[in-house]
Amino acid sequence: MLQFQELTAAQGDCLRRYYEACDYRLCEYSLGVKLMWRGHLHPSFAEEAGCLIVRNCIEGEYVFDFPIVGEGGDLEGALCAIEAWCAETGTPLVLSVVPEDKLPLLALRYPRFRVINERPWKDYLYRTEELAAFAGRRYSGQRNHINKFRRDFPDAEFTPLTDPQDPRLAAFWRDYEAEFHKTGPLAVQELALAQEMFSRIGTGWFCAGGMMAEGRLVAVCLAEKCGGTLVNHIEKALYSHAGAYPALVQAFADHYGGDCQWCNREDDARDKGLRTSKLQYLPEALAGKVRMEVGTELDALKAVPTLKTERLTLTPLRKADIPAYSALCLDDDRNRWWGYDYRTDLGDKPLTDTYFYDDARADFAARRALNFAVRLKGKLIGEVVLYHPDFRGSFEQGCRIAPEYAGHGYGTEAFAAAADWALYHLGLARVVAKCFKENEPSRRMLASCMRPSGEDETYFHFEKTV
Template sequence: MEQWRVEPMLDFRRIEMSDFPALRKMYEKYGNWSCDCTICGTYMWRDYLDIRISLEEEKLIVYQQLDGKHLFYIPLMEDRIAGIREIVAYMKEQGEECYFYPVANEELSLFEEAGYRIETERDEGWNDYVYDITALANMKGKKYHNHKNHINKFNALYENVELLDIRDVEPAEYLQFLDDYVKSEHKKATIAKEENVKAKEVLSDLEAYGVVGYVLKVDGKIVGLEVGEILGDYYYSHIEKADKTYNGVYSKLVQLVSQDLQEKVKYMNREEDLNEPGLRRSKRGYKPIGYIEKNQVKILD
């Protein structure tokens, strides 16, 4: 992917692990609660999307490259309108069109306030799915009928089931589980391959990423893995893998993880479905309470 740099107004560079504390602070303070505005959401995809940052005290500007466009996050700073104007001026100096993504619905008014005319694009596949964590922990009512059936089957078929904190499990165990999962899935899409590579990267350095994680075992064997991060009232599910030969394993994993998290957060963000039919059915089946709708914004004038 072609490397791109703009100067002298803003200075962009690759993300380093040493940036994590500052990024986490800025995402919690100014982020739009989308999965993009998380440590893993940024760092896991830094190569695939050629993500770069400009980081100063109380000011973070992020861009990613996709489909030949440079897409800027809404500036993470107190005066976001000033930040938008700085980016637009910066792109004009480069002779480039100016795009912003991901822009939440409530952030669209910032462009009008900044004095710009815009064109927006929204794709349903970009939406983040948001769930009530207590609802997932309990799965009560008719709307969860299918998942309750899956969980009941799991409970009837398997004994000696335990959900463990990932830090209480030997890394070699869950890294081997991930390798076995990747081999069993046979996914050839570039984005799927990149996700698997970066998932292993995260699992190899849990402390640096500041993630929480769980391992589901049956008779001492790993059958499920869940890793994510907490920002504010949200838990972001970044890595979720399970052995589908175990009947109902995904429903059981989601319920047990949610039960452990319900005293820590209010919501679970299970990220996008990217218009994949199977993912869409799965994510809708857990009955989201809402979506974070993300827009791509083009500055017209």
């Protein structure tokens, strides 16, 4: 299973190996956004199948970036790893800020999903050569502002910034704060984070520069090259120097954008002033990003159904089943082959009389799993469970029968009925199962209901498809 570590500046060199070649053109696929907004995103990462997998935790919800494929990486392997982690941990599978052009791939991959595509998320994409030139009638407004700025400040010039200790930077932040009129908490936080980002310009991860006038910095910009896109993370200019802002945009694109086709000036955060400004620079496109909430076939199920076989009935668990169900779940001899130890999840919590019953109901309420009570003449003698979805039309199935009812074929009968219902009524494409290699009775039972699909050091694997 994926092992995540906190995404911090300490891993910057490792992460930039992926981001510097990433061609998604979205600001979220950059080291700068992850570091600058880490207090909101709470990002962590793992490397799998030659890909970078980033997991964010936003307001307590885990959401994944679309994997970034490194050299020789395997996107399929990375997606499977995300799916397996979500299934194993019982976490909803949510892929956020997915590039629009990746949506068809995911839509064909997942049978059930919900897509959200909102205007405020979209980034502003400009052709770098157009920002560097501001040529043609449609950019006459920008040229007029720049010409006025240069008339007022004839000594104005662009300068690269590479030293985080540059005294000109410290002076700029003092001047900027003196003119800074926004008092909202987000604006104040963003200013503090911008200053922190400039403290990292000596790492080689970012490019930075500013406009000098009258011997001091009057505008600054920090950006990051990701694939063929120059992602502008920070743009600041003194309000007292009219025209410094467009002059900076032009000079920065001209100096740093030569090997980048696109300039991404990020989204507008629903700020009316930012939206108006970004639109005035005539973006070539609004780069869309979507949120995909992946579901399973269980989402459409309103209740656990009742199934009938020749001798058995499969029903939802009932309160009256609690003693027999708890005894089944506490049978260590049986659980040795079940492959699950309740003590792991229980941890330090006390084991209550209703623990297993409540756990099964909670799993179904969240549509993580479905538990059938197996009944003989109304009495609970075992259970069949559908669990561990792969989010692509497949669930794993397990079955256990109380020891006093073993050896009569009840497990085979119940397992086969549940598998047929899952395929032909629930609508799964595949049901899979496994058993320990030492468990010969389970192997025979599964072989009678399903076809072998492989083995590893521990298990025999089986599957049944439509």
